[in-house]
Amino acid sequence: MKCCVLVTYVPDTASIIKIGSAGNRIDEGGIKWIISPYDEFALEEAIRIKEARGGEVTVITYAPERGSTGLRECLARGADHAVHVVGGEATFGDAYAIARVLAAAVEKSGPFDLILCGVKGVGSDQSLVGAMVAELLDLPHISGVVKLELGDDALTAQRDVEGGTEVFTSPLPCLLAAHKGLNEPRYPSLKGIMAAKKVPIQTYKPADLGLDEAELAGGGATTRWVKLELPPAKAGGTILKGEEDPAAAARELVRLLREEAKAI
């Protein structure tokens, strides 16, 4: 089975976010970059499918130069091929533009039986690209997958929704957006890290895929970030001491929530 995994390289979730000088992007100074946590579930699932049934795993990213470090990490974990579409600074945050580039890269690198990605890229937090890529490639998709049973030409998947679980079926090929709970991602082995260094990364510019990035970010843009701000700082709260008389503090807290905050 041939699987493709779309990955994005994002600021570490522990990062302190500062606003960059342009006023509509973060300050990238001192940021540690990681594979978006949900993409790790997608990659792990693809590697498990390969281990169980044979086949190959291709990882694709659309990112600036630094994205190649992320691809090496994916190779170290068990991916066989890596494709780097170099760019993405101009189209940042425009999910439709990103999806068009990724869809073109998938077409160029495929065909695939299964395309996987994370349910969202941690950072811009959009949860859009997977479904957009599927639509552009005229493939079915299932978003938020926490359980997967794969057959030869069809699959059954589950996702959690508000107040329950939905069970999906789909024929292959299909795009799946993975959610936490699907699996437990592995760490790269030393052997894997060494082997990954020898794998060539296929690089493209968007133009190699027949797309004009300046047009995607210019006249063809659909959304843009105008301004980025830190949330307003919170005024100091009312913190009660509850070490000596917890019951009294508890009663006072309930009174405050009722009478002052009107929250209960």
Place this chain on the structure above:
Amino acid sequence: MGCILTFVEQRGGTPRKASLEALSQARRLAQGAGWNVCAVLVGHGVRDKAADLGAWGAQTVYVADDEKFALFSAEGYAAAIAAATEACPPSAILMAATITGKDLSGRLAARLGTGCLPDVVAVTLVGAKIQAVRPVYSGKALATVEGCSAKPLVVTLRPNVFLAEGGGAAAQVVDLPPVAAKIRSKVVEVKAAEGGELDVAEADIIVSGGRGIKAAENFALIRSLAEPLGAAVGASRAVVDAGWIPHKHQVGQTGKVVSPSLYIACGISGAIQHLAGMSSSKVIVAINKDPEAPIFKVADYGIVGDLFQVIPPMVEEIKKLKQE
């Protein structure tokens, strides 16, 4: 004249609260611009309820009522909403940023060859342009984003943020012509959560437990506080990873991002990833032994103390209040 089209999600014919919030916001936007307010309802056996959406401000309700829409499919629902955009045609398409809305919005936008502003907490019209504010980096920053697509944009609205307000007359119901849809991936079964447990993403009040509760069985204490408040039970990543409670309860960067009117964090120190998921809650309460815990920096109210001694008298006091 312009028009805003809102996709209204329903369950068993009843519109979801988050969708009514989106429809109400559509009406507020349309009023300012002198635009029409349209809605689209997709499902099976939903037509009878369509006119009721007039009470929430819809002037025209497009209905795609078909057996093939009885259960959700992104392909089918996107095709139905796309059919409504041809009948309408809208200046913008709004929907709630629920699991369904988040799934559908990308598919629909790509189908229409346009973009999407997802999970926004504020939305305005600047001329005919849509501008919105959305939390990014899991709430560590707020981005002002705008649509610049020549085509109508899709906007999804974060639940529990916009006010749902009634008002209006009966709506005109328009049946969409049969929708041709290629449906490949589809829901075949919906399993309700055990005990009808309230989901953190939808709850108005959340009581969360972290490492400070010491053991899985002590979630009973968290539940004892949640129950009289009608609250959902949340959790920090640490206790989810420890297997004390399923992931669907996790609040934070790799869990759910929530904005309830009241969030009570019990024994949660407040790692940056957790704060990112709940700091937009209207009132935050922290109960923690450690006065230096970062959670107190975002808390509106708090108790420095042992949660095992604080929660039981809180429960007692709340039960007393509820009896009054």
